[in-house]
Amino acid sequence: MPFFIPERTTRAICEQPIAARPEAAQLPFVAPAEAPELTRLGRCFVHRTCWQTWTSRERFVAAASALRPDVVGRNLACSWIPALSALRLHDLGSLVVFDIPQVDAHRVATWLDGCARQPVIDDHVVGAETWHARPLEDRLELVRSMGGEAFEVVGLPRDRLAVWAASIRRLLDDLTRSG
Numbered sequence: 001m002p003f004f005i006p007e008r009t010t011r012a013i014c015e016q017p018i019a020a021r022p023e024a025a026q027l028p029f030v031a032p033a034e035a036p037e038l039t040r041l042g043r044c045f046v047h048r049t050c051w052q053t054w055t056s057r058e059r060f061v062a063a064a065s066a067l068r069p070d071v072v073g074r075n076l077a078c079s080w081i082p083a084l085s086a087l088r089l090h091d092l093g094s095l096v097v098f099d100i101p102q103v104d105a106h107r108v109a110t111w112l113d114g115c116a117r118q119p120v121i122d123d124h125v126v127g128a129e130t131w132h133a134r135p136l137e138d139r140l141e142l143v144r145s146m147g148g149e150a151f152e153v154v155g156l157p158r159d160r161l162a163v164w165a166a167s168i169r170r171l172l173d174d175l176t177r178s179g
């Protein structure tokens with residue numbers, strides 16, 4: 001598995017070094033049958049800015065979604081990780097993956113819904129991370145930090161956070177029903 005090393009990790013799309021972790025995103029694996037020429041890029045790091053404008057992006061996301069049996073909405077994989085007692089969401093279009101401890105999940109869903117509706121949002125604790133949502137003109141910038149250091153900064157459409165919240169609630173309901 002590739003690890004991120006500042007200045008030395010280079011990227012799949014532009015071949016330029018990535019200076020700092022918040023500029024980077026990691027590509028998921030793709031289904032080889034769907035996009036054989038893109039398979040080698042699985043787990044590679046890319047600049048988020050390059051990802052946004054990459055001409056193969058749609059195709060890559062579709063091929064990544066095809067590999068995942070746990071895709072619940074558009075390009076959003078959501079699964080239960082028993083060993084962690086946590087939910088894992090992987091947004092294959094935004095290149096965001098995170099775990100939410102089950103005990104925190106309702107609270108996080110409520111916070112995400114609030115972010116989708118309102119312009120100003122406080123910091124929020126999610127497991128070992130702190131999340132902050134900065135309102136931009138037409139979207140939100142989600143900043144994820146650990147130990148006071150931001151490691152991910154990603155721009156998201158507001159309604160995407162509502163989709164995350166709905167998926168979290170759906171998985172919690174399923175767990176309650178099966179549990």
Ligand SMILES: [Zn+2]
Pocket residue numbers: 011013014015016046047050
């Ligand atoms: Zn790049």
